[in-house]
Amino acid sequence: MSGALTLSEGVGPHVAAPWASRLLMLGSRAAHWSRSHSGQQLVIAVSVPARDFAAVLIGCGWMMASPAPRLPPVREVATSIQPGAPVRIVTRTRIITDFFDWIGTNRDRLRVGRQWQLDKVLAMTPLRSLKVPQEQPLPEPGVISRMAGLDKEWAARLCQPPADLAFAGTLKWLRQDVSTFLGRGNEREPIAQILLPEAPRVATWSTRLYAASRLDMQLPPADVRAVVLDGASATSYLAAIEASVVIVVLDRSVADESAPERVLNYRNTRGQPLSVEREVRWAPPPGVETLGFVVPL
Structure with missing residues (x-):
């Protein structure tokens, strides 16, 4: 290093x-x-x-x-889980844990806490359990993360660390x-x-x-x-x-x-x-x- x-x-x-x-x-x-x-x-x-x-x-x-996790595409995850299941999503600006509600009939929108355009959701993963929904800003990878290559698949790493x-x-x-x-x-x-x-x-x-x-x-x-x-x-x-x-x-x-x-x-x-x-x-x-x-x- x-x-x-x-x-x-x-x-x-x-x-x-x-x-x-x-x-x-x-x-x-x-x-x-x-x-x-x-x-x-x-x-x-x-x-x-x-x-x-x-x-x-x-x-x-x-x-x-x-290693970075290999997550399926967001659409694939969203169509495979039941409403009410706890999930974590990473968008272009936020990290959110909440309960999955639905995916639109055209599969271009989904609702987790609130409604999101599917193309703005970078990663999604089911959770085993969730007591209280939480939300925080998506941080930018810093100098050490970039030096170690953690910035590659950054959204996946933060979605399923x-x-x-x-x-x-x-x-x-x-x-x-x-x-x-x-x-x-x-x-x-x-x-x-x-x-x-x-x-x-x-x-x-x-x-x-x-x-x-x-x-x-x-x-x-x-x-x-x-x-x-x-x-x-x-x-x-x-x-x-x-x-x-x-x-x-x-x-x-x-x-x-x-x-x-x-x-x-x-x-x-x-x-x-x-x-x-x-x-x-x-x-x-x-x-x-x-x-x-x-x-x-």
């Missing part, structure tokens, strides 16, 4: 983050590895000088490696990291636009955020393929996570040896060592250390 990346908060100044591209690459390489190694859980512990932004950057890399990534940690810190901007040159893009975190009033979402303090009551569901455990509290539940990929962020700025010990205990009791650099094809940036192993699922 060429070009120096930057991080910034809101309208504040850009801060050069030359190490960010390596963490993005870790998420992408882990995603590629998991597709060709079914029946195994890949665990990578990443020891960093400070946890800030590490988890969300790894998650962004995972999202960048996700993957829902296979979760983070667990201190929610306040995770939300702060998600709210920052990742940039290149003079452009920047909200990290939230790449990760699409689940939230009460969004019309589309992709990633879930879990409080480490509540993992004893709610673990990520079975359809989550990757979990990033951010910090010592989240690492307490490493052995309970059944995702295909688990990446543990160990913060060396915190004097707590319990998290590394849990990782080593999990490897020694259930895992087989793996060379992250050779088998996952990822080399850490300076100041970052890794430990990798696989566990049978």
Whole structure:
């Protein structure tokens, strides 16, 4: 990934983050590895000088490696579902989740929330369920999305994003990291636009955020393929996570040896060592250390 990346908060100044591209690459390489190694859980512990932004950057890399969904034409979808079914549509300017009402007899109009000309609806997909209809503007792909090729099939990606990534940690810190901007040159893009975190009033979402303090009551569901455990509290539940990929962020700025010990205990009791650099094809940036192993699922 060429070009120096930057991080910034809101309208504040850009801060050069030359190490960010390596963490993005870790998420992408882990995603590629998991597709060709079914029946195994890949665990990578990443020891960093400070946890800030590490988890969300790894998650962004995972999202960048996700292939775009192949959606049928809108007319085909609209004629195959029943009135009252929950759907998500993407138009030229909006993303909408609502209940499908009808498609016109000439099949040139449909009603989802309100009436739409069919040629202005770029993508449509059924939803499993919907509690409350939502609507939001359709964002333009930013500099990082374009650099990663996510702008191709942009409407399809936002209509049916993957829902296979979760983070667990201190929610306040995770939300702060998600709210920052990742940039290149003079452009920047909200990290939230790449990760699409689940939230009460969004019309589309992709990633879930879990409080480490509540993992004893709610673990990520079975359809989550990757979990990033951010910090010592989240690492307490490493052995309970059944995702295909688990990446543990160990913060060396915190004097707590319990998290590394849990990782080593999990490897020694259930895992087989793996060379992250050779088998996952990822080399850490300076100041970052890794430990990798696989566990049978």
